Amino acid sequence: xxxxxxxxxxxxxxxxxxxxxxxxxxxxxxxxxxxxxxxxxxxxxxxxxxxxxxxxxxxxxxxxxxxxxxxxxxxxxxxxxxxxxxxxxxxxxxxxxxxxxxxxxxxxxxxxxxxxxxxxxxxxxxxxxxxxxxxxxxxxxxxxxxxxxxxxxxxxxxxxxxxxxxxxxxxxxxxxxxxxxxxxxxxxxxxxxxxxxxxxxxxxxxxxxxxxxxxxxxxxxxxxxxxxxxxxxxxxxxxxxxxxxxxxxxxxxxxxxxxxxxxxxxxxxxxxxxxxxxxxxxxxxxxxxxxxxxxxxxxxxxxxxxxxxxxxxxxxxxxxxxxxxxxxxxxxxxxxxxxxxxxxxxxxxxxxxxxxxxxxxxxxxxxxxxxxxxxxxxxxxxxxxxxxxxxxxxxxxxxxxxxxxxxxxxxxxxxxxxxxxxxxxxxxxxxxxxxxxxxxxxxxxxxxxxxxxxxxxxxxxxxxxxxxxxx
Ligand code: SF4
Numbered sequence: 001x002x003x004x005x006x007x008x009x010x011x012x013x014x015x016x017x018x019x020x021x022x023x024x025x026x027x028x029x030x031x032x033x034x035x036x037x038x039x040x041x042x043x044x045x046x047x048x049x050x051x052x053x054x055x056x057x058x059x060x061x062x063x064x065x066x067x068x069x070x071x072x073x074x075x076x077x078x079x080x081x082x083x084x085x086x087x088x089x090x091x092x093x094x095x096x097x098x099x100x101x102x103x104x105x106x107x108x109x110x111x112x113x114x115x116x117x118x119x120x121x122x123x124x125x126x127x128x129x130x131x132x133x134x135x136x137x138x139x140x141x142x143x144x145x146x147x148x149x150x151x152x153x154x155x156x157x158x159x160x161x162x163x164x165x166x167x168x169x170x171x172x173x174x175x176x177x178x179x180x181x182x183x184x185x186x187x188x189x190x191x192x193x194x195x196x197x198x199x200x201x202x203x204x205x206x207x208x209x210x211x212x213x214x215x216x217x218x219x220x221x222x223x224x225x226x227x228x229x230x231x232x233x234x235x236x237x238x239x240x241x242x243x244x245x246x247x248x249x250x251x252x253x254x255x256x257x258x259x260x261x262x263x264x265x266x267x268x269x270x271x272x273x274x275x276x277x278x279x280x281x282x283x284x285x286x287x288x289x290x291x292x293x294x295x296x297x298x299x300x301x302x303x304x305x306x307x308x309x310x311x312x313x314x315x316x317x318x319x320x321x322x323x324x325x326x327x328x329x330x331x332x333x334x335x336x337x338x339x340x341x342x343x344x345x346x347x348x349x350x351x352x353x354x355x356x357x358x359x360x361x362x363x364x365x366x367x368x369x370x371x372x373x374x375x376x377x378x379x380x381x382x383x384x385x386x387x388x389x390x391x392x393x394x395x396x397x398x399x400x401x402x403x404x405x406x407x408x409x410x411x412x413x414x415x416x417x418x419x420x421x422x423x424x425x426x427x428x429x430x431x432x433x434x435x436x437x438x439x440x441x442x443x444x445x446x447x448x449x450x451x452x453x454x455x456x457x458x459x460x461x462x463x464x465x466x467x468x469x470x471x
Contacts, residue, residue: 004028004338006153006164011341012353012362018339019331019368028164028336035163039327042271043378050267057380060264063257064318064381067218068309074218074251075300081221085283087296095125098301102127102210102243105297106136109241111207117225117232118142119212120158120321121245121301123343124356127210138210139202141231143195150177156337158344159269159323164336167191199231209235209293213246214320215261216298219254222282223298226262226275233279242281242293247301249309249317261320264380268322304356313388316351318381325375325385331368340365347375347385354392363401366392 002024009018022028047053067074079089092098098121106114114131116122116138128138128149140149144161148154150173155161162170171185174194185191211232215224223244225232236242252258266272285292309317326332326346337345342353342362350365366389375385396402416423 004336006148006151006156006338009338009341010154012357012365014341015339015364015368018341019335022335022339027166027169031164031166031169032333032336034166035157035160036327036333039160039271039323043268043324043327044271046267046271046273049273053264053267056260057264057382060260061318061381063252063260064320067252067257068249068314068317070253071248071251071309074253075216075248077218078216078221078251081219082283082296082298083221085221085296086286087221087283087298090297090299092299092301093303095301095303098125098245098299098303099127099130101299102245103131103134103136105241105243105295106131106208107134109207109295111136111241113137113139113202113206114208114210115139115141115202115206115235115239116145117209117211117227117235118145118161119210119245120155120343121212121247122210123155124303125245125301127245139199139206141199141202141229141235142227143192143229143231146195146199147173150174154338154343156345157323157326158321158346158348164338203234203238206235206239208241208243209237209239210243210245211235213244213250213298214265215258216246216251216300217253217255217258217280218251220280220282222255222258222280224258224262224278224280226265226278228270228272228276230277233277236279236281237292240293241295241297242284244281244296244298245301246298247303248305249319250300265320265322268324268378268380308355311355312391313351313355315383316348316355316388318383319348319352320381321348322380324378324380325383328374328378330370330372330374340368347389348383351385351388351392359392359395359399360401363396366396367406 002021004018004021004025050056082089090101092101114136116128122128128140131138138149140146142161144163145155147162147165147170151165156164167188170191174180174185174191178194178198180194183190183194185194211225213223214226216222217224223246225236227233252261262274262278266274269275281296284294284296305317308314323346325348326337329346332346340346340349340353342349342357344352347369350368353365354362369386369389371386371389373386376383379385393402416426
């Protein structure tokens, strides 16, 4: 039996082998099955509680799009307002630049320990490894991130980084890494309490706190951070220095627009009207404040996003990283996030990774889609993901990067489709050949052996059934 290696799976071009290993990994399949239905059901309930979710979605999209249309103006205004409130804004074109800026700030503070809230930007730049190479320890404080940091793995989901782990695997991990004594970690409550006790020490000792940002509000210079654990607030307020790592497309014009986006974010991500902790941070502490850091820095990363905004793929920049497209994708649901071999998995990752890394570095990803359209249907920003994937496939074909068999089959299909009578004749013959060879014997069986994980096709069929029931 194969298992996917969640530590060394870092190659998007290895998707096929990685996906095949993931399909045979029974622990992974158990974890994915448990997580998937939870996300889908919660989102469904949350959006049905809104009178007109489509209207809310449209408003949120307009808010996001208008910020992107005037991005430089909003970024400049955000910077002006952060500086006015006593903070500093740094711009980084590349991941290496962001890491250097963060390192310099940490070194100025003589930092030995950094606590971290969840930040996909810091995953993009491999910030933890970089800081640790320079003698600065990092402690992830989001529970999922903490689990995968202990396991030396990478997140497999953009909002649920440890979704690939079963409860039993997490208990084993804690047993290995913590001094548990007689404590028993059978229950989820016990696991959470165990992590909380460990993280509390880190919160109190940290010299610098690094968080991500869900939104940057231009006309107030505020940074919005949403979490369900409150770890973002503790990371931002307890250490002497707070560093925010964000990407350029996070900026919105004002609080009203931020409110519209936050309403669709919580519902789409975790099925909540609002995340439990939705906090806005404005600069360092003032003399009248009881707590807060004495230094406040925002580091804003581009990493190819300006180029994407100026391309036919610009719609992708509306992404608010809610994860709904992952949760509803039959491919992600079958293979999980590590198979994609990079920071962003699922449909949004299959678009983003080739755009950010180069299409040659992620050739299989635009093909890792059934084109069922569920991702676009559930995306609160109405990003036309299947169309963007189709365009990427087209770009691959133009560059001669498309899989040879696929190019050949499509070439033959295209040639036939222009000759209706021959097309009809060939399809009729094909149908008879299929019957002759009793295709049911070469397609996956309907009823798997009791312990066998579902094959990809079976997963896909089930999710299609769920889809028609759900939507
Ligand atoms: S593409 Fe849409 S659904 Fe997917 S993470 Fe981004 S905003 Fe959410």
